[in-house]
Amino acid sequence: MTEAAWAELSNALFWPVTFLLYLAAMLTYFYATAFTRVPRGDQRDDRAGRRAVMGATTLAVVGATTHLGHIVTRSLASGGRVPWGNMFEFSSVIGFLVVVAALVVFQWRMHRVEVVAFLMFAAVLSMGAAAVLWTDPGPLMPILNSHWLKIHVFTIMLGFSVFLVGVTMNALHLLRDTAEQRVAAGQALGGPGRSLGAAHVADLGGGAAVDALDDLGGIGDRSLPDVAWDGLADTVDATATSTQEPAAADGGSADEAGEADEAAEADAASVYAAALKATVSRAEVALWSGGIGLLAGAALLPRGARVTLGTALIAVLGGLAARAAVGRLPNASTLDSMAYRTIAFGFPIWTFAVMAGAVWAEQSWGRYWGWDPKETSAFLTWVAYAIYLHARATRATQGRGAAKLGMVAFGVLWFTYFAVNLWVTGLHSYAGL
């Protein structure tokens, strides 16, 4: 096949094939989330949900496959170079990596379909950004022709994808935590400032105690595990030789609970989920997510005001979806822990990527560091995530404080990527579009 034919195939695979598949997968995941049993496991009602998850997974897997096809054919259409030479390709590969992470880590290993829905949302956003930055396949400048292009740019993309997953967790954590705190305050069972609202709404539906967890505030990375109620029964089953001894503090374990209790628990959980949702109003969520979306879209302003407003609108839709699902999200401390683990995974990658960039710069531009705008802002991103990690090791800024810092850090990364490429001229600008 000629390069032109590969290019045509590659373009078609990106749009409409992959884009629409991702979009459909995302919507199906949201639909599935709506039917997934609420915490505490009402097993009888989730058959529709399970079928929807299977459908969504199929769509996502097929989408990821066609996406991989797009990436490979794009490389063939550009004379066999690595398919991450400009902003379009970069954004597209990031979308792909996020989808892979969502499927492999969050769905198949952690079984967190409700989180996968939002990761698909993040991936679709990245694909949208790619579409806005569309560039036809073509060769690269000879200065980019280096092994370091593979190493530096790939690790930067990997770091970006991991941080994109991290900020999704940060945002969901902030929303869920707000709801939990408000429910807790409303129930007057826990003091203000407690971050584990769920722990303080015991006996919502009678009998089904939501375990009285310790306040986790004090410990570095949470010495207490995050609790997922629907995991309890599985845990017991999984250790075949063991028997579950009900701990004294627990209201009752899954083994003990009879069918009636299970129903009551499910009711209690539904009531709790509804209470969570009721505490955050649509207007409030729309305002916050719209504001954040507007800021994010401002980085894309050189591509037109419509793009900026569109970003804000999509952010509002995402925010509203998150609000609708807030009762089904993992609890706040779990989301916090997921965010931390994701960012702690991304930080060494980013560190390595920046260093690889310095090595490449020494080889290519004759100096390892020159405070070029891109270098400066990559360093800024590094500092921002270093602050997040330090903050999370300090008692005072755990939980919400850290989540906000995580959002700011990603804002810096977003700015580094889009705004610096589109607004500021520097040595990296040829790689821009």
Next chain:
Amino acid sequence: MTRTDSAAPIEANPTVPRPPGPGGADPLAVIGELALFAWGWLRRMRSALYLLACLAVLTLAATIVPQQPNVAATVAAWRAGAEGPGTAVARALDAMGLFDVYGSPLFLVLLVLLFTSLTGCLIPRYRAWWRLVRRSQPPRTNNLAGHDHLARITTSLDTGRSEQAVNQVLTRRRWRLRPQDGRAPRQLAAERGLALREGASLLFHTSFYVLLVGILVGQLLGFQGQVGIVEGERWAETGIGYWSARPGRWFQDQDHRGFLIDVDQFHVDWYRDPALGGTPRLFSTDVTITRPDGTAFSDTIGGNDPLVVDGMKIHLLDWGYAPRVQIEVAGTLAWDGFVTMSPAGRGFFQGAAKAPGPDPDVGLQLTLIPTASDAADPSTWTGAPWADAPLLTWLTYRGDLGLDVSQNVNVLDRTDLVEQGAGLARVGGEFTDGDVTVRFVELRRWVGLQVSHRPTAPLLLAGGLLLLLGLVPALYAFRRRVWIEFEGTDAGTAITIAGRTFQRPHAFHLEFDALVSALAEQLPEAGIQRLTARPPDAQPPQKVPTP
């Protein structure tokens, strides 16, 4: 049992008490007190966070505001109000030194504070870590059943032999065991991970000193200079040969290597397909290097492919057209040479020729259009950078060139010059205007080379590797403890195992399970009871990802 809020030992976060001063009268005492207060403040984690935030703000400014060392022209435009937010803002930015953030005193102060803070935090941590490695013992627990992880194993062995077996397993798995002191109840206490996590964190933070030393010494000992050489010409690497040079303070003139560079052939080409917009595809130059001892060799310098000669690295960074121009005034040859022209916009190259011989001086402001098929019709000037139909145009100036002060060879200082006319010529052509004849003899190219010497590059690389080497275990190693008690029963021994972790509950959950299973394997007729009250977030638990 007390809970610690971070992996760092308690000594790492000291609150330094202020010594009671003898009263406000003695200025020395006040200064001392202030210094102690500042030292105490700097040693707090929070202060480090604030300092990092300041660094972030400065860096943000450096990203948005054009920086003098990088884009001097844009800075000048901002200052003049031609670009950017206006002269008032530019003046404010100037006052804060934000046009050169990394050369500003503010940044220097911040750097000093950051490293002081780092030192203040690290010294007690080194000490504590050394103590820990040498002497620390895992503490006993008084409340075995109160821990997050709990399991019980029954075995037919007696207590003594069970303890021996458990001891073996723990030692093999490299747990640090508390020596027995005969206190009752008899308890095995073991710990892992603290030394590694804390040690790695120390290594990570220490690597910043290595990087700092590498950068500072590198600036003192290093050298960097730029020069443009016309194709076919020869250039000698000496202190005075460079267009611009930045020698470090400790870099002496005799440190120059003195080799000769002949630029044999320069290669540059583009994809000439309009759809690809003239993307460059070739950029390299063939050179011959002749060392002072007479040995010579030829090599190619490319975009990502610098050449190292006697510890000096030669990069190809730049290029431009170099027309050979002759200026005749009233029939006498006043100037003959190559004008090194630099790109100035899409498909234009600019430069200057300065002929101080005649009276008054002659200066030419030259523009080269590489592809202008019809000189009279600018619509045929495609903006393409390849020289298919080069056209040289110029403005002629007479007056005082001002060559008594050093100036940029490529820019005409027009303060004392008067414009006299304009002209244009093709290769081999000439143009006469009044008594000035300008001849466009031939067109060559020049290459911009950078010669640099960075003796601390290996040190910097080592610093970077140390940083990564420390970072990963600092994030992933984790501190955890187990306690084991043995109780004799009719059938043998009942062993209770309790565990707690300070970080990474998910990973510890798996490890605890694995440890209990491994213990049971070493004990005959073992029965396991897992009493872990709080399984971490996972379903099923063996599928917890440990990133």
